[in-house]
Amino acid sequence: xxxxxxxxxxxxxxxxxxxxxxxxxxxxxxxxxxxxxxxxxxxxxxxxxxxxxxxxxxxxxxxxxxxxxxxxxxxxxxxxxxxxxxxxxxxxxxxxxxxxxxxxxxxxxxxxxxxxxxxxxxxxxxxxxxxxxxxxxxxxxxxxxxxxxxxxxxxxxxxxxxxxxxxxxxxxxxxxxxxxxxxxxxxxxxxxxxxxxxxxxxxxxxxxxxxxxxxxxxxxxxxxxxxxxxxxxxxxxxxxxxxxxxxxxxxxxxxxxxxxxxxxxxxxxxxxxxxxxxxxxxxxxxxxxxxxxxxxxxxxxxxxxxxxxxxxxxxxxxxxxxxxxxxxxxxxxxx
Amino acid sequence: xxxxxxxxxxxxxxxxxxxxxxxxxxxxxxxxxxxxxxxxxxxxxxxxxxxxxxxxxxxxxxxxxxxxxxxxxxxxxxxxxxxxxxxxxxxxxxxxxxxxxxx
Ligand SMILES: Cc1cc2nc3c(=O)[nH]c(=O)nc-3n(C[C@H](O)[C@H](O)[C@H](O)COP(=O)(O)OP(=O)(O)OC[C@H]3O[C@@H](n4cnc5c(N)ncnc54)[C@H](O)[C@@H]3O)c2cc1C
Ligand code: SF4
Ligand code: SF4
Ligand code: SF4
Numbered sequence: 001x002x003x004x005x006x007x008x009x010x011x012x013x014x015x016x017x018x019x020x021x022x023x024x025x026x027x028x029x030x031x032x033x034x035x036x037x038x039x040x041x042x043x044x045x046x047x048x049x050x051x052x053x054x055x056x057x058x059x060x061x062x063x064x065x066x067x068x069x070x071x072x073x074x075x076x077x078x079x080x081x082x083x084x085x086x087x088x089x090x091x092x093x094x095x096x097x098x099x100x101x102x103x104x105x106x107x108x109x110x111x112x113x114x115x116x117x118x119x120x121x122x123x124x125x126x127x128x129x130x131x132x133x134x135x136x137x138x139x140x141x142x143x144x145x146x147x148x149x150x151x152x153x154x155x156x157x158x159x160x161x162x163x164x165x166x167x168x169x170x171x172x173x174x175x176x177x178x179x180x181x182x183x184x185x186x187x188x189x190x191x192x193x194x195x196x197x198x199x200x201x202x203x204x205x206x207x208x209x210x211x212x213x214x215x216x217x218x219x220x221x222x223x224x225x226x227x228x229x230x231x232x233x234x235x236x237x238x239x240x241x242x243x244x245x246x247x248x249x250x251x252x253x254x255x256x257x258x259x260x261x262x263x264x265x266x267x268x269x270x271x272x273x274x275x276x277x278x279x280x281x282x283x284x285x286x287x288x289x290x291x292x293x294x295x296x297x298x299x300x301x302x303x304x305x306x307x308x309x310x311x312x313x314x315x316x317x318x319x320x321x322x323x324x325x326x327x328x329x330x331x332x333x334x335x
Numbered sequence: 336x337x338x339x340x341x342x343x344x345x346x347x348x349x350x351x352x353x354x355x356x357x358x359x360x361x362x363x364x365x366x367x368x369x370x371x372x373x374x375x376x377x378x379x380x381x382x383x384x385x386x387x388x389x390x391x392x393x394x395x396x397x398x399x400x401x402x403x404x405x406x407x408x409x410x411x412x413x414x415x416x417x418x419x420x421x422x423x424x425x426x427x428x429x430x431x432x433x434x435x436x437x438x
Contacts, residue, residue, distance in 0.1 A: 211425075214369045220399070223373065243348060245373050246396045252350035 002027035003333055004097060006088055008076055008269065009104035011039020012061065012315055013307025016322035017102055017329075019064040024330050029069040029096060031076055031088075033268065037062060039106050040308075041315060045136035048171075048178040049205040057315070075268075079275050086302070100302045100329050101276065103286060104322070107263035107308040110157030110165070118153060118259055119229040125237055126229065126257045128156075129172065132179055136186075147255035150183055151239060152176045152194040153226045158262035159197065167283045169262035170312040173200045176260045177209055180219040183258075192219045193252070195226045195241050203314065224250070229257060263312040276303050286310045296325040304328055353401040357436070361398070365432050370425045371395050377419035377429055387412040391419050391429050394436070410437055 003026050007014045010032030018028035036042065038061070044054040071090060078089040079101070086098045112120035112128050120126045125143050135141040154176055158169040173196065180192045199221065201207045213219045224241040232238055237254045265284040273286065278298045281287040286309045289297035296304050306325040307318040362368050371392065378390040389412040397406035410433055419429040 211370060215366060218369060240347075243396070243400065246348070246393070246400055248346060248348050248400070250348040250350055250400075 003099045004029055005100045005102065005329055006031065006076075006086060006096060006098035007102045007104055008272070009039070009106055009307070009309070010034075010037040010070065010072075011104060011106045011307065012041055012057075012318045013106065013309075013322045013325075014039070014102070014104035015061045015065050016319050017104060017306055017325050018068050019061070020323055020326035021329060022065075022068050024326065026330070026333070027069065029071070029098070030065070031071050031074050031090065033073070033075045035073055037065065037070065037072070040109075043130065043137075044133050046178070046182070047315060048174045049203065049209040051178070051182075076272050079272055081276075081302075099333055100304065102304045102306055102325055102329065103269065103273065103276075103278065103298075103309055104305070104307050105266045105269040105309045107312065108266045110163070110169075110261040110264050112156060112259045112261050114163055115156055115160075115259070117228045118156065118226070118257070119231070119237070120259060123229065123231045123237060124235060125255060126259065129175055129179060129258055129260045132183070132258050136179075136182055144256060147183075147187060147190055149191045149252070149254045150180075150187075150193070150256045150258065151226070151237075151252070151254045152180055152192075152258045152260060154194065154196040154260050155225070156259040156261050157264070165262060165264065165283070167312070168200065170200070170202070171314050172260040172262060173198075174203070174206050174209065174314075176258075177201075177213045177219070177221075179258065181209075181213055181217045184217045184219060192217070193254075194219060194221045195224055195239075196221060197223070197225055203316070222250070226257075263308060266309065269309075276300055278303055278305070281310075283311065296321060296328045302332060304332075348400045350400075353399070354403070355399065357403055358398040361432060361435055365428065365435060367425065367427045368395065368432060371427060372425060374424060376422040376424065380418045380422045381413075382416060382418065383412045383414055389413060391433065394433075398436075407437065 005028045007028050007030045010030045014030050018030050021028040038058045041054050042058050047054050075091045076088050077091050080087045088096045109130050157163050158165050176194050184192050201210050224244045226239050226241045228240050230238050237257050243250045277300045279287045286305050288295050288310050304325050306321045378384050378392050383389040394406045417430045
């Protein structure tokens with residue numbers, strides 16, 4: 001009999017881990033709580049740094065998991081462990097026995113209304129990066145009516161003790177510049193500003209994207225954090241920030257403000273995580289065993305982690321981890 | 336009688352009313368003007384900057400923040416030695432831009 005490996009979460013991490021384990025002759029089973037595989041990248045239009053269609057990547061991954069056991073609209077409601085392995089009960093009352101478990105439940109997007117001073121949910125023309133991706137995909141959003149001036153706020157829900165998230169969310173700087181170029185493509189006459197504290201263009205081709213943003217798209221990057229947003233009589237947004245490079249406070253009227261929301265730990269898995277004995281780290285994400293050599297391992301033998309459930313990660317990071325977790329699981333089963 | 340009270344003007348840069356004509360004119364012939372990453376190398380190496388407030392990094396910002404007069408005043412300190420152009424990591428032709436501003 002093939003050995004079962006329970007993969008909780010069918011995003012990029014879960015799908016890629018399943019693909020690799022399947023190729024190794026094992027029997028991965030993906031438990032996905034939503035109605036489709038793909039996770040967050042299925043919500044994105046194009047990916048940084050090269051504006052590659054996200055759908056292309058998702059379709060390729062979907063193709064690879066053909067023939068693999070998948071349960072959609074399903075969650076794990078209980079899990080026990082004994083000498084024979086793991087015994088899971090699913091929300092459809094099905095019982096599954098497995099030799100190893102991979103947690104690949106990814107992240108949740110920071111709820112922008114928690115940063116009340118940015119006026120999300122209060123002022124009409126404030127939206128999130130996730131909603132802007134949707135606009136790029138569908139071409140529809142009531143808030144976007146030929147804006148003449150557009151602003152992007154970095155680090156919303158990140159690097160901020162006030163919301164208890166002191167970590168950097170890693171991908172939102174690159175996403176902001178990518179989206180700034182894209183909105184400029186849609187509205188070439190618009191002036192586009194981004195407000196950053198540090199620009200973290202960490203990957204291959206990302207710094208080139210920054211140069212392109214400045215040179216080809218005429219996006220203006222202002223170093224300073226937007227501190228407050230208000231609305232004027234015409235329903236336009238008035239923002240305040242310090243231009244810290246110039247050393248003066250600055251005021252500007254905008255037609256649209258986009259909040260680059262951070263990644264937070266997806267908490268829907270907390271109860272199962274507790275039953276498995278996997279703790280969270282100080283950023284609230286899942287704790288892996290070791291930052292360098294044990295990034296896929298947890299304090300519990302046989303329980304593995306991959307993808308954005310342990311920290312904010314880009315798609316290449318996530319795919320890399322998903323492939324390495326497959327190796328770790330294989331070695332564990334053949335120990 | 337003077338009681339020493341007065342109204343201080345706001346120190347805010349009001350981006351809505353900034354006149355970008357000069358900056359935009361420069362941009363047409365010097366597209367690299369947009370690519371500054373504010374590293375400060377030009378200012379650090381500038382001989383004039385060791386004795387005056389001369390800073391090309393700031394001049395670029397002044398032009399975009401409605402302080403054109405101040406920028407033009409600052410340029411008078413420049414000796415056109417070109418050291419700044421040698422060090423700029425973005426390869427901006429600073430000396431040429433300085434000349435173009437005053438044209
Ligand atoms: C606005 C934005 C734009 C981005 N753009 C890019 C980009 O251009 N390029 C790039 O490289 N990266 C980008 N990223 C990062 C990228 O989205 C992540 O790296 C990737 O989604 C992580 O994949 P994952 O599988 O770990 O998590 P997720 O994508 O979050 O997938 C997790 C999956 O698990 C499921 N799940 C969650 N909880 C449970 C549960 N309890 N039971 C069962 N299933 C569960 C979810 O439904 C989901 O399908 C972006 C991120 C953001 C926020
Ligand atoms: S990646 Fe950039 S925007 Fe995101 S939290 Fe880090 S510094 Fe802020
Ligand atoms: S050219 Fe002018 S700004 Fe540049 S280093 Fe020489 S004096 Fe300074
Ligand atoms: S050296 Fe170049 S990039 Fe650095 S501040 Fe001066 S002009 Fe900008």
